[in-house]
Amino acid sequence: MFDRPVLLILGVSDAVVDAIMGWEPGKSARMRRRYQHLTSRVLKDTAAKVGGLLWGTDQAEGSGAPKASHGPVPTELVVHVARLGERRVPCLHREHADEVVALWGEDWPDRTAEVEEWDRWGWEHQGPDGASAIRDRVPERAVVFHARALFLPGGERTATGGPEQWSMPTWDFETDRYTDRASAWRTARRPGTGQEVEAQVRGTDKMAVEVAFVEACAQAVDRARSPGKYGDTEEW
Incomplete structure (x- = not known):
């Protein structure tokens, strides 16, 4: 008993x-x-x-963390964490963590990519950044196309300091770059003395992103010339 x-x-x-x-x-x-x-x-x-x-x-005895093949008890107690540089992605199953690490390594061969094993209690209570959620499937991954342009207050286009259009493979845990939409765009006035207006577009469909980029740039020019129309402050 x-x-x-x-x-x-x-x-x-x-x-x-x-x-x-x-x-x-x-x-x-x-x-x-x-x-x-x-x-x-x-x-x-x-x-x-x-x-x-x-x-x-x-x-x-003393062989380290238990593996999935050793029965239900070790499996329940181990979290397989894909360490991608400074980011850690916890997975319930080892094969999912291995797949994330393998694909990340192909995309970014010069960056750290390895699987760490954490005990479940330690991850849920002491994991970095309070990240206690454990994934039971492989994260979503997509090639996301980006476009970006910058306009001065009078509407003149200026250099962005980087490429205006690019693409990269991105995972759903990279929320600043990932999207599953064909295209989405926005404009925003930058804070500071320059008060430039930035147009940003991203999406999974290259052609849709290019069409949206034209729309975004048109609005950015209008916003740069007419800040009051978009609720931007004029107290620069």
Whole structure:
């Protein structure tokens, strides 16, 4: 017969533990809190040992984080994190993290790309930037086309300091660059003494982006010449 801490260490869901142990509402929460002081390392190591006894895994002692092939207990306790430079993308399944790393490495061969293994408790409670969500599928990826132009207050086009049109493979976790729309555009007046108006377009359809870029530039010129029409401040 399982004891309370064994069930909790094995990662059995709260509802199942309550049913097995016959805990009443309120008492179950108190009992769970009693064992939550255990460190994530103790949880994972203990689970691996208990799992080996119960299911006969071939994992050698001290071999590191358990792998998916070693049964349900290690799998539940491990998060596979695709580390892409300074960004980390947590995945429930190792094959998803491997795919992200492989594609990222093809797109950006000069950048860091590797899979890290975190224990689940550690990721959910101590993960960087409070990122506790774990993906159960491969993130969305698309080639996104961009266009950008800059206009002076009188409407004259000026240099942007970079390319006006470009494209790049982008993932849905790169929210500043990713979109699944054919095209979308906006104009905005830059803060500061120059008060230039910027036109920005991005989308997954190159032709649609080019058409939208013409519209965006037309509005940017009008906005540069008539700031009051768009609610821009004139107190420069």
